[in-house]
Amino acid sequence: MRRRPGIGGLQTHAAARDQFRLLGENVAKIRTDLMKEQLATFRSQLEDFARKHKNDIRKNPAFRSQFHEMCAKVGVDPLASNKGFWAELLGIGDFYYELGVQIVDICLATRAHNGGLINLQELCHLLRQRRKNDRGVVSEDDCLRAISKLKVLGSGFEVISVGKRKLVRSVPTELNKDHNEILELAQAQGFVTVVEVERRLSWSSGRAIDALDTLLDEGLAMIDDGHRDGRRRYWFPCVSPISSSIAVDS
Amino acid sequence: MQKLGEFKLPHFFNYPPYFTLQPVRDTREKQIQLWKELILDYCKTQKTFVIALEEEFPLFTNHVIERSLTHEAREAFLSALVSEGRAEWMDKGHRKCLILWHRIQDWADILIQFAKDNGLEDGVVTIEEIRSGTESQGTDLHGIDRTILNRALKLLEQKGKLVVFKGTSTDDEGVKFSV
Numbered sequence: 001m002r003r004r005p006g007i008g009g010l011q012t013h014a015a016a017r018d019q020f021r022l023l024g025e026n027v028a029k030i031r032t033d034l035m036k037e038q039l040a041t042f043r044s045q046l047e048d049f050a051r052k053h054k055n056d057i058r059k060n061p062a063f064r065s066q067f068h069e070m071c072a073k074v075g076v077d078p079l080a081s082n083k084g085f086w087a088e089l090l091g092i093g094d095f096y097y098e099l100g101v102q103i104v105d106i107c108l109a110t111r112a113h114n115g116g117l118i119n120l121q122e123l124c125h126l127l128r129q130r131r132k133n134d135r136g137v138v139s140e141d142d143c144l145r146a147i148s149k150l151k152v153l154g155s156g157f158e159v160i161s162v163g164k165r166k167l168v169r170s171v172p173t174e175l176n177k178d179h180n181e182i183l184e185l186a187q188a189q190g191f192v193t194v195v196e197v198e199r200r201l202s203w204s205s206g207r208a209i210d211a212l213d214t215l216l217d218e219g220l221a222m223i224d225d226g227h228r229d230g231r232r233r234y235w236f237p238c239v240s241p242i243s244s245s246i247a248v249d250s
Numbered sequence: 251m252q253k254l255g256e257f258k259l260p261h262f263f264n265y266p267p268y269f270t271l272q273p274v275r276d277t278r279e280k281q282i283q284l285w286k287e288l289i290l291d292y293c294k295t296q297k298t299f300v301i302a303l304e305e306e307f308p309l310f311t312n313h314v315i316e317r318s319l320t321h322e323a324r325e326a327f328l329s330a331l332v333s334e335g336r337a338e339w340m341d342k343g344h345r346k347c348l349i350l351w352h353r354i355q356d357w358a359d360i361l362i363q364f365a366k367d368n369g370l371e372d373g374v375v376t377i378e379e380i381r382s383g384t385e386s387q388g389t390d391l392h393g394i395d396r397t398i399l400n401r402a403l404k405l406l407e408q409k410g411k412l413v414v415f416k417g418t419s420t421d422d423e424g425v426k427f428s429v
Contacts, residue, residue: 113280115277191266216274217274219277222268222270222272222277224267224269226270227266
């Protein structure tokens with residue numbers, strides 16, 4: 001459009017600009033409406049789906065985990081609030097709160113034994129023992145979900161990865177890289193010796209002893225001087241298989 | 251689970267570090283607690299009254315994991331029981347320990363119950379009858395350690411619930427209840 005001089009020209013220009021704006025707004029509105037409609041459809045289908053497969057979601061941990069994934073993709077968090085449609089429909093909120101309380105309980109009960117660091121597998125095992133009478137199975141994924149909800153409490157519940165295993169930490173102990181490496185090493189036999197740490201990690205003996213002493217002080221390790229070879233062993237209840245059978249009430 | 255005869259051993263019994271006295275206080279306290287419970291439990295079910303530190307005692311060695319409690323650890327666990335009134339050293343050198351899986355007061359109550367159950371409220375019974383007679387069969391009194399029995403009797407005597415009298419020889423003592 002060629003710009004023409006004069007008031008008339010300016011007015012025409014302004015009018016044309018208004019027209020364009022209106023048109024643009026219309027197009028945008030139609031698009032958002034469409035999107036909203038699609039999302040609403042998706043949501044209602046998700047709800048239908050949830051309603052239909054309510055029992056599967058409750059009972060089957062694998063199904064539950066996939067359902068969670070799907071919800072996350074559309075921005076629905078069934079655990080976000082205990083009120084509202086999702087909680088009412090599925091009772092999922094209660095389920096995870098209950099798990100959370102039981103997890104805290106187990107962590108506290110075993111803390112004296114393991115120093116507040118527990119193998120995720122062991123935690124699940126104890127959780128299942130405790131929930132024996134409940135229907136439905138609890139998976140490690142459920143445990144992780146419940147623990148992630150506990151973070152809100154600011155109580156320092158955290159999942160850390162050591163080697164291939166996941167450990168759940170219920171004390172505010174900060175583990176540094178050295179400690180992690182020792183824990184990883186200990187996973188093989190449940191214990192390490194100073195010599196072994198020096199050799200396998202190529203550390204100076206001072207570094208090894210220092211890290212082991214810290215772990216000892218934190219209650220994460222126990223010493224064992226009873227072996228025939230006379231070498232002190234440092235056992236880690238949080239990674240050793242024997243502790244997996246220690247009952248909560250022992 | 252590992253067993254000693256009919257006795258079920260706790261899981262910690264198979265975890266080697268529990269056989270070494272732990273240097274860190276919190277860990278050691280937990281360790282001592284577990285051992286205290288185990289010792290009392292075992293002595294109660296086995297009716298063991300005396301533990302000699304330098305002799306073989308089934309709980310002090312675990313052959314499966316090849317661990318044995320050091321003398322220091324044995325003394326620490328028993329001392330913890332002593333400080334709670336659940337055990338007493340029998341000598342100054344702490345070589346022998348009397349285990350009170352019932353406290354003396356509880357033994358005294360058991361004696362009173364024994365008298366009532368057998369209609370001895372005003373009756374007479376010999377000490378040997380209490381320890382090995384048919385009346386005490388099946389009760390905790392059967393086979394009770396002589397020292398513990400004497401202590402419980404003395405406690406009741408002080409309260410005027412009974413009188414101990416001597417017979418013709420020393421191993422012929424009798425008790426007259428007056429409950």
